[in-house]
Amino acid sequence: xxxxxxxxxxxxxxxxxxxxxxxxxxxxxxxxxxxxxxxxxxxxxxxxxxxxxxxxxxxxxxxxxxxxxxxxxxxxxxxxxxxxxxxxxxxxxxxxxxxxxxxxxxxxxxxxxxx
Amino acid sequence: xxxxxxxxxxxxxxxxxxxxxxxxxxxxxxxxxxxxxxxxxxxxxxxxxxxxxxxxxxxxxxxxxxxxxxxxxxxxxxxxxxxxxxxxxxxxxxxxxxxxxxxxxxxxxx
Numbered sequence: 001x002x003x004x005x006x007x008x009x010x011x012x013x014x015x016x017x018x019x020x021x022x023x024x025x026x027x028x029x030x031x032x033x034x035x036x037x038x039x040x041x042x043x044x045x046x047x048x049x050x051x052x053x054x055x056x057x058x059x060x061x062x063x064x065x066x067x068x069x070x071x072x073x074x075x076x077x078x079x080x081x082x083x084x085x086x087x088x089x090x091x092x093x094x095x096x097x098x099x100x101x102x103x104x105x106x107x108x109x110x111x112x113x114x115x
Numbered sequence: 116x117x118x119x120x121x122x123x124x125x126x127x128x129x130x131x132x133x134x135x136x137x138x139x140x141x142x143x144x145x146x147x148x149x150x151x152x153x154x155x156x157x158x159x160x161x162x163x164x165x166x167x168x169x170x171x172x173x174x175x176x177x178x179x180x181x182x183x184x185x186x187x188x189x190x191x192x193x194x195x196x197x198x199x200x201x202x203x204x205x206x207x208x209x210x211x212x213x214x215x216x217x218x219x220x221x222x223x224x225x
Contacts, residue, residue, distance in 0.1 A: 035215070042217040045215075090159075092158070103149060103164060104159075106158030106159050106160070111156070
């Protein structure tokens with residue numbers, strides 16, 4: 001949603017290949033997140049980062065890697081170790097810390113398909 | 116982290132009011148309750164957020180009882196374009212892992 005750009009929108013991966021999904025935000029948010037969504041299912045957290053050069057595993061981090069070298073950027077690499085990567089990937093960001101609840105803002109998502 | 120439970124799906128008709136309830140029995144003192152709307156192949160979009168009692172904005176109302184163990188999203192006079200998945204998210208956004216539940220699929224019929 002406005003201020004978070006994901007690219008590409010559609011990506012095809014061959015077996016055994018690593019691919020990287022880009023996520024850039026201009027909202028000056030400290031925290032960034034990556035979620036995976038399988039068709040008809042809810043969102044599952046892959047990785048999250050509270051601050052530059054720091055990130056934590058979410059519920060389904062195996063087969064994925066991230067980096068947070070800049071505040072604006074949080075790329076996700078889907079490695080060959082991820083055996084079933086076909087899914088919709090969503091990047092999000094939010095501001096921290098909070099005296100009141102902060103909302104998460106989402107990008108428009110990226111579809112990854114294994115061919 | 117507070118776990119949420121929502122109905123899997125709901126049906127309604129145009130012009131009706133729709134209420135979607137989310138249970139979050141282990142909500143923490145600092146947790147806020149946020150609702151999102153998601154259309155197919157799009158990122159979820161913020162609808163409304165609250166901490167207690169009632170919150171209203173131009174698109175929805177959020178009712179939170181005193182014990183805060185549940186919350187109800189109310190959509191007045193829904194239209195076909197309100198057909199979407201609605202997620203309830205509970206968490207204090209200060210670096211916590213923010214985990215979504217399965218969401219509620221709302222189908223609005225003509």
